Amino acid sequence: MLGQLLTYLPAVILARLAGFAVLIGAAHLLDPTSTGLLALALLTAELAEGIFLNWLRIFMLRDGAESGKISQATARLCFSCWLAGIVAPALLVAIIGILVVGPSAAAFIGVVTASVLALSLFKCGLVLLQMAGRARRHAVLEGTRGLLMAPLAIWAMFAGADWIEIAALLAAITGATGLAALWLARDLIAGTDDHHALPDMIAMAPPLIGLAALNFLIGSIDRFALGALASPSAIAPYATSYALGRQGFDIATNAVNAGGFPALVAARARGDRQRLGQQARLLIGLLLAGYVGLVLMRHDLSALLLPEEFREEAVTLLPIIGFGALALNLKSGLTDNVLLIDGQYWRQMIGLSAGAAVAVGMALCLVPAWGGVGAAIGFVTGAVTVLSVSFWQARPHMTLTFGWAAITRIVSPPITVATTCAGALILLPDASSGIRLAVAIAVSAPITLWALQSRPTEAAPHGG
Numbered sequence: 166m167l168g169q170l171l172t173y174l175p176a177v178i179l180a181r182l183a184g185f186a187v188l189i190g191a192a193h194l195l196d197p198t199s200t201g202l203l204a205l206a207l208l209t210a211e212l213a214e215g216i217f218l219n220w221l222r223i224f225m226l227r228d229g230a231e232s233g234k235i236s237q238a239t240a241r242l243c244f245s246c247w248l249a250g251i252v253a254p255a256l257l258v259a260i261i262g263i264l265v266v267g268p269s270a271a272a273f274i275g276v277v278t279a280s281v282l283a284l285s286l287f288k289c290g291l292v293l294l295q296m297a298g299r300a301r302r303h304a305v306l307e308g309t310r311g312l313l314m315a316p317l318a319i320w321a322m323f324a325g326a327d328w329i330e331i332a333a334l335l336a337a338i339t340g341a342t343g344l345a346a347l348w349l350a351r352d353l354i355a356g357t358d359d360h361h362a363l364p365d366m367i368a369m370a371p372p373l374i375g376l377a378a379l380n381f382l383i384g385s386i387d388r389f390a391l392g393a394l395a396s397p398s399a400i401a402p403y404a405t406s407y408a409l410g411r412q413g414f415d416i417a418t419n420a421v422n423a424g425g426f427p428a429l430v431a432a433r434a435r436g437d438r439q440r441l442g443q444q445a446r447l448l449i450g451l452l453l454a455g456y457v458g459l460v461l462m463r464h465d466l467s468a469l470l471l472p473e474e475f476r477e478e479a480v481t482l483l484p485i486i487g488f489g490a491l492a493l494n495l496k497s498g499l500t501d502n503v504l505l506i507d508g509q510y511w512r513q514m515i516g517l518s519a520g521a522a523v524a525v526g527m528a529l530c531l532v533p534a535w536g537g538v539g540a541a542i543g544f545v546t547g548a549v550t551v552l553s554v555s556f557w558q559a560r561p562h563m564t565l566t567f568g569w570a571a572i573t574r575i576v577s578p579p580i581t582v583a584t585t586c587a588g589a590l591i592l593l594p595d596a597s598s599g600i601r602l603a604v605a606i607a608v609s610a611p612i613t614l615w616a617l618q619s620r621p622t623e624a625a626p627h628g629g
Contacts, residue, residue, distance in 0.1 A: 177420040179311030185408050186315035187335065192405050192472050194322040201397035202266065203328035204404035206273060207335070208388060209261050210280035212381045213254035218285050220373035221246055222292040223505065224366055227430060234297065239362045240354040246366065247285065254281045265392045269329075276332045283340030290346020293353050302349055310342040372511050379517035383524045383547040384493060387540035390528040395536065403537040405471055406479040410459065410486030417451040418494040422502070429502055441503065446575055448498045452491050454578035454613055459487045461586040462605060465598035482541050489545035492552040500552075500559035512558050520551025577616035585609035 184207065191200040221243055228235055235243075258277045262270040287310070294303040317338065318331050326334070388407065391399045421444060432440035459466070463483040467476040504513050524547025531539025582605075589605040596604075 177307065177416050179308040181311075181412050181416045181419070183311035183314040185412050187318045187331070188405055188408050189470055190315070190319040190322055191328070191331070192401060192475065194319070195328065197398040197401040198396075199328040201392065201400035201404065202269060202273065203331060204400055205261075205265065205388065205392055205397060206277050206280070206328065206332045208385060208404075209258055209273075210277050210284055210336075212385055213257045213277070214281045214284045214288075216257070216377040216381055217250050217253040217374060218247065218281075219288075219377050220370050221250070222288060223373060224362075224369050225289075225292055226296055226426060227506075228362060228365070234353050234355055235293075237354055242362055242366065246370075247289070251282065251285075254278070261389070265389060266397070272329045276329050276336065280332060280336040280339070283336040283343060285343075287339045287343030287346060290343050290348075290350055293350035294346065297350075297353050299350075306342055306346045306349070310338060313338050313342075372514065376513050376517060379514070379521045380497075382521040383517070383551060384544070386521075386524050386528050386547075387532075387544045390532045390543070391537065391540050394529075394532050399536065402475040402478050403482070403540060405475055406482040406537070407486055407541075409466060409470060409479065410483045411490040413455045413459065414452055414487070414490040414494045417455060418448065418498040421448050421451070421498055426502055426505075430506055441499075444502075445499055449495070450575045450578040450613075450616070452494055452498075453575070454582045454609075456487050456491050457579045458582045458586055458605070458609070460484050461583065461590070462602060465602050469598040469602060478537055482537060485538070485541040485545050489541070489548040492545070492548040496548075496552045496555050500555040503559045504555070513555060516551045516554030516558060519554050520547045523547045523550045574616060578613040581612045581616065582609045585612075 188200070188204055188207075191203050195203070225235060225239075225243060228239060255274075255278045258281065259274050262273040262277070266273045291303055291307060294306070314335055318334060321331050321334055388400055388404055391403055429440055429444065460483070463480055466483070467479040471479050501513070524543050527543035527546050528540055531542055533539075535542070585608045586605045588608075589601045593601050593604065
């Protein structure tokens with residue numbers, strides 16, 4: 166499993182860091198209003214696409230996880246649903262543009278709708294490769310997109326481009342990479358079968374759309390509340406801190422899930438209950454290590470990456486946002502997988518509804534008085550609520566055993582990171598932030614990966 170993680174991890178890092186670099190570049194090179202609008206555009210595209218179209222990708226993964234292929238009839242059905250489903254995200258984008266953006270709403274709606282289409286093409290191509298266990302092709306395409314996005318966007322900022330032109334450029338890069346992914350995965354759509362996919366799709370779509378909407382509400386209401394209750398410029402310092410505080414956790418979980426989810430589906434089909442425990446140990450160790458590093462090195466991270474006027478707020482926000490990100494990623498990497506594989510879609514609504522209600526209520530109450538800190542508290546309380554409820558719901562479906570060897574493997578990474586970061590801060594007090602961070606990462610990363618090693622398993626259900 167660790168080898169599989171290392172195959173996906175560089176590409177996931179490049180993709181996530183590309184989006185982060187674009188946002189940090191905007192914070193340095195654009196005015197706060199343009200930075201806030203760019204952050205809002207990227208967030209809205211991800212939200213609209215994820216709510217209304219992500220369920221199709223989950224269906225494709227479940228349908229093709231055992232064979233590594235989907236039939237032509239199923240592919241045509243998925244394509245028809247995709248075409249019909251585009252209307253809903255476009256409508257959501259229009260509503261957000263009118264309510265939050267104001268004078269720039271028309272430009273916002275146009276560029277974000279194009280981004281939704283591009284993002285969906287890209288993710289559909291990747292999910293076909295993921296379904297077949299083609300980790301290297303998946304990683305190359307995702308990494309290529311990341312390598313193109315940040316340099317070209319930052320070059321455009323230096324050339325005087327505003328937020329809408331940068332968002333359009335990012336959409337074009339994503340769309341082109343998505344078409345390449347679909348081309349490389351064309352042989353995975355082959356043959357016919359007797360399986361009728363439509364009833365399964367009809368059963369899956371409503372709960373998965375509802376789940377995605379609630380998930381995004383918990384993770385996004387903080388920034389929408391800032392934009393609606395304050396102004397787009399208020400989003401800029403918070404959005405950069407949010408990206409800095411959450412990126413590492415999302416990278417770790419996405420890398421684990423990229424190969425882990427189809428492998429869990431295949432393992433469950435053949436009666437293997439050990440795979441979940443291996444994935445749980447790997448993910449918990451990574452996330453705990455990341456949180457310890459974020460808290461200890463937040464001053465250096467802020468000084469190295471953020472504009473001076475954002476740093477004081479970031480130092481306060483990072484531990485709060487990081488804890489919320491830790492909770493959400495434990496949910497998406499463990500309990501969500503268990504409940505999705507077992508088809509427990511509607512039961513997930515309970516925890517997500519509770520978390521969304523808490524997140525929305527806290528944001529509406531706290532943002533007007535406390536600004537970014539209030540938004541962060543709303544985010545973390547919603548995240549902890551949904552993790553608690555979803556873990557309780559998934560508990561009967563999980564068979565996790567943690568002996569002393571497993572516990573040692575889990576706590577070793579955070580202890581290693583804590584020791585390394587503390588050593589860098591104590592022994593290099595006069596060094597620059599970049600040097601201290603580089604030393605901490607260079608020492609802790611190989612030890613952490615070694616500590617997380619688990620006994621060999623299949624790298625992917627259909628090869629690599």
